[in-house]
Amino acid sequence: MSTSLSASTRWWALGVLSLTQLVVVLDGTIVSIALPQAQQQLGLSDSGRQWVVTAYALAFGALLLLGGRIADYWGRKRTFLVGMLGFGAASVFGGVAQSGIELIIARGLQGLFAAMLAPAALALLTVSFPHGKDRNTAFAVFGTVAGAGAAVGLLLGGVLTEFADWRWCLLVNVFFVIVGFVGALLFVAESKADGNNRYDVLGAITVSLGLGALVYGFSLAESGWGEPLTIGFLALGVVLLALFVFIESRVAQPLLPLRIVVDKVRGGAFLIQAVAGSVMIGATLYLTFHLQIVLGMPPLESGLASLPLTIAIMIAAPVVTRLLPVIGPRPLLIAGPLIVAVGLIYLSRITADGSYFVQVLPALIVMGIGMGAIFVPVQNLALTGVASHDAGAASATVNAAMQIGGSVGLSIFTAVYAASVGAPDALGGASRLTAFATGYSATFLAAAVAMALASIVAIFLVRGPKSSLLPQGDLPVLAHAG
Template identity: 35%
Template sequence: MSTSLTAAPSAVRAPHRYGLALAVVVAGQTMILVDEMIVNIALPGMSTDLSLGPVALSWVINAYLLTYGGLLLLGGRAGDILGRRKVFLTGVALFSLACLARGLATEPWMLITARAVQGVGAALTAPCVLALIVSMFAEGPLRRRAIAVYTAVGGLGAALGLLLAGTVTSASSWRWVLMLNVPVGLLVLLAAPFVVRETPPHPGRFDVAGALSSALGVAALVWALSAVGSEGWRDATVQLLVAAGLALIAVFVFVERRARQPIVVPRLFADRDRVCAYLAVLLVQGSQIGQLFFLTQFLQQGLGYSPMQAALAFLPVTATLLALAGVVVKLQPRIGARPLVVLGAVMLIGSNLLLSRLDLDTRYPTDVLPALLLLGAGIALGTIPATVLGTSGVNDDETGSASSVITATTTLGASLALAVLVTVMTAASTRAATTPPVGLPAEAVPGYAFLHGMSAAFVAGAVFAVATLLVALFIRRRPVARR
């Protein structure tokens, strides 16, 4: 049996107005990425106006994560069976309506419910974005360029979200911030039917047992990981959720191996390179998410940056990512994915280690900027080739499943990595606070502990990058492509 699946024969090799179609599809992904940033900026305003306590405020985040993470695999399979454009537009519509509803919410339950619905919309949209790209562009240069754009928009969306949130929050209410995506969603809904071709539906039935076990298992793990930062790994609820999540995932694997039409096609994991690509996408999250999470706090709390200044400080990451995307696209067919992912992992190791040396005397041009340039380059080299590899050689009726695996590993990788990094930081900060240097003033101890914990978290991020490098070494070498 061949380890590579047959490429989709119906893929369009030169779609009419493919640039506009790509822009519309990627706009759906941008909505999700921008929203993840603006919600964090709006949390203080929500807490004040709706009298949200710590528990309710945490559910503003968790309600979205549970439905989003739990339904990703189902969203990808729904696109395969029902038609990817149809499911994509359904997701965008739900996401946009939920954005409007949460901005108009007058009670905590209304806000939390809207966030849960928003997660459902995102779970239908995200896997169909990548699946539509793979369906529109046949394997080759066009698809690699499209995936490069898809990946670059990730960095651009994060930066844009910070800038928009900082600007709108300074000028108006948090409610307007939460409704920023509504007009974008309307534009996507109006334009997509005219420029994005529908993929042919593939008759089949939904794997109910697989959908339930995967949704509940992933939701339990995401819930546990989101609670680790505040409760710690020793909390009984966290341990129970982790055990339940792992047990349900085991049930999911058992069901999928016996299902006639599984929600995730087992053949996707028969190819060693594709499995390595999935692992690389998962692990690389740990080497980058800590830099975005902790460095944002350090710039504002440690160096006194405003939210707008902190957002601008991250623009070099986006610029580097955009600049290298085209280079990666040209190099991959010539030298293969392995050397690119290895080089990206090395850059992410260097970026984390540079940031682990930050202190209150840090200067942005000499201490922070070089690390951010390495971060942008590492994301481009580590993510684009792995995404291309993970979606190559897939049958047309399995594109949504393959895309949902990529999206799910990205989401789970980010949640798992952030939980691990927060735990590392908390432990290191606690040790530093209990044993500060002799003569350090009491008012300086919290800052010293934060720096010590942040440094430990960046070292842990470098460990994730090392793991990415090791996984990349198992990707098979590819012969140099001929013209």
């Protein structure tokens, strides 16, 4: 069921929906720049600070599929409006937070409402531009805005943190929410899926608790992998995720139809996307810490210094898009992770007294090229061989894999960092900075190993004739880093 829009109104709707995607993506990076200042002000520990990023990514990724179902069944415009208001309220809560736990809760709530916003916006875009040249243009604009979101977040976070206060990195969302909410009321038509639709509540609960237990278990690993609590939470996470798979195989309208992920090629693409997410969300956070804490860059300079990674991805993506039909996705997904791994290995050579232009910049450019070679084919493989009624769930799954990979990866990298850095607070001056650099270096090496494993996944799982690995038909394919 849907209400048609006039030609001019559709383009206004595109602006509103693109703004939403910008907010959802930039909120993944804007807080990273502000985190060192927020950590100091709120007294967050090194393990606690990672939860400011993890809470957002985990809630977003774990609830994205449920958010899509709510949008389809309850009404996409209605879900969009509620998501907007909730996201704004959570942003204000985070902006006035007086403790680390309040900030972490606010970030989790932001992720929850982002999980309603993102699929609702994509579904509304799909029904507003159902076919033809206008559809291709609309998705190109939407994807470009999404791709720019990370860069906008880094710059805006740097400006607000340096010239105002870290809290404005959250409070600034109120402006976007007001524009998006009013714009949706004026220019977006309601639509929903027809038929007898039922929510897979049990599936949503088990996957959310399972992922949460898994991530918390990894975060406890910094005190020791053999600790009873660490083992207990990791085991609980595995059991709950296994229960989720069992539930999905039994319910009539599953949150995640297993036919989407059991396909070898598509499953491989989701795994590669998860590893890429661990690097883009997890490892790059430690790059921000190195730039600000070790190299002493102010927030704005740190944001600018991080930009070459995003710019390299945006430059590489169109080139990869043209290469994709020529060589197919398999060579790109084998080479791309290895290129990123080379960049990470180079980055792991950082020292406390090193130069950004010698030790960091070349690595970011190489990593960006490799990531561009990953994101485009992965987004395409997510829809290869998928029936039209599963396209939304497949697209949501590849984006959920990015966020979940980021939250799990960040927890693992934090454990690696803690094991490598020792007790830097007991040291002083240059020795303390050297300890930090050693810890960050270890996380980059761990990320390089993860990317090498992603290349192996591509070798063994992404197989078949080139023509069979490319999607057919008029399906939306968004290639972006967010």
